[in-house]
Amino acid sequence: MPDPVRRPIDVRIDSPGREGLTGTVPASVYAPLADQEQITVAPDGRPMEEQPSWRADFPIDWPQDEYVERRDFMKFLVLISLAFTAGQFWIVMENYWRRGTGQPDIRRVASLDDIPVGGATTFAYPGEHDPCVLVRPAENVVVAYSQKCTHLSCAVRPLVDRGLLQCPCHEGAFELSSGRPVAGPPSRPLPVVQLQVRGREVFATGIDQRTV
Amino acid sequence: MRVTRPFTRAQRTIVVYGMLTFVLMLVVLQLWLLTATMNAFLGGDTSVIWPAAWVSLVCLLLNLGLLGYLYRIERTRT
Numbered sequence: 001m002p003d004p005v006r007r008p009i010d011v012r013i014d015s016p017g018r019e020g021l022t023g024t025v026p027a028s029v030y031a032p033l034a035d036q037e038q039i040t041v042a043p044d045g046r047p048m049e050e051q052p053s054w055r056a057d058f059p060i061d062w063p064q065d066e067y068v069e070r071r072d073f074m075k076f077l078v079l080i081s082l083a084f085t086a087g088q089f090w091i092v093m094e095n096y097w098r099r100g101t102g103q104p105d106i107r108r109v110a111s112l113d114d115i116p117v118g119g120a121t122t123f124a125y126p127g128e129h130d131p132c133v134l135v136r137p138a139e140n141v142v143v144a145y146s147q148k149c150t151h152l153s154c155a156v157r158p159l160v161d162r163g164l165l166q167c168p169c170h171e172g173a174f175e176l177s178s179g180r181p182v183a184g185p186p187s188r189p190l191p192v193v194q195l196q197v198r199g200r201e202v203f204a205t206g207i208d209q210r211t212v
Numbered sequence: 213m214r215v216t217r218p219f220t221r222a223q224r225t226i227v228v229y230g231m232l233t234f235v236l237m238l239v240v241l242q243l244w245l246l247t248a249t250m251n252a253f254l255g256g257d258t259s260v261i262w263p264a265a266w267v268s269l270v271c272l273l274l275n276l277g278l279l280g281y282l283y284r285i286e287r288t289r290t
Contacts, residue, residue, distance in 0.1 A: 063222065067224060070232055073232065075279065077236060078235065078276060078278075081271060081272050084245070084271075085271070087246050088246060091253050092262065
């Protein structure tokens with residue numbers, strides 16, 4: 001039981017009343033310091049006596065709250081990081097799967113007799129769910145591209161008189177002669193379907209994907 | 213003799229802010245890597261796929277290391 005006459009003094013070395021004391025005095029002489037972990041500060045920094053009553057009624061350990069929030073946010077970011085890495089390795093797996101499918105077959109896709117100059121037709125190549133568009137802008141010229149816009153896979157439509165393939169969803173446009181994007185959100189060219197004309201018949205021989 | 217003193221709460225808050233900044237930068241880098249790799253893959257360029265995957269994995273390991281350090285300083289709390 002502490003001596004009621006002697007007030008416990010602050011343990012810090014420069015505190016008033018501690019002058020002349022050495023380390024030999026009993027520990028009971030010193031007042032215990034408040035635990036730093038227990039000291040809470042309101043967001044505006046003012047003492048609790050000056051805070052509104054609602055804050056006194058619902059006390060929150062603000063520094064602890066801040067620490068826990070940042071820690072949990074960091075955990076969440078690490079989870080996001082894991083998801084991004086999984087996405088990268090999913091691309092690796094997709095690449096292996098794509099390599100395994102090999103080159104697409106050569107297939108007859110149209111006849112020049114069926115397509116007038118300035119006309120177009122659609123076909124599926126290499127799979128049945130890969131729509132393509134074949135355009136005949138001049139007598140001896142045929143070009144074919146994947147019909148899926150490289151932005152969000154809407155179907156592009158040929159505007160032969162303007163020399164464009166237009167995507168109606170977001171007003172994207174591709175050059176008819178090369179398939180390169182010239183307007184709108186698409187950043188990659190349309191994949192080119194390689195063609196061979198044998199007599200009057202048009203054959204698709206492969207797909208050429210490009211980044212620029 | 214090596215003395216291990218636990219961090220105070222204020223110190224831990226500063227540490228977690230520093231780590232958070234670093235983790236945030238790594239995650240933004242990973243996001244950019246993923247979009248660039250996806251764009252290249254869809255365009256038929258497969259040369260960047262493996263390097264990008266390894267870099268992303270290294271970023272993840274760094275993030276996990278920092279998270280592990282956070283758990284370690286939590287355990288040394290008084």
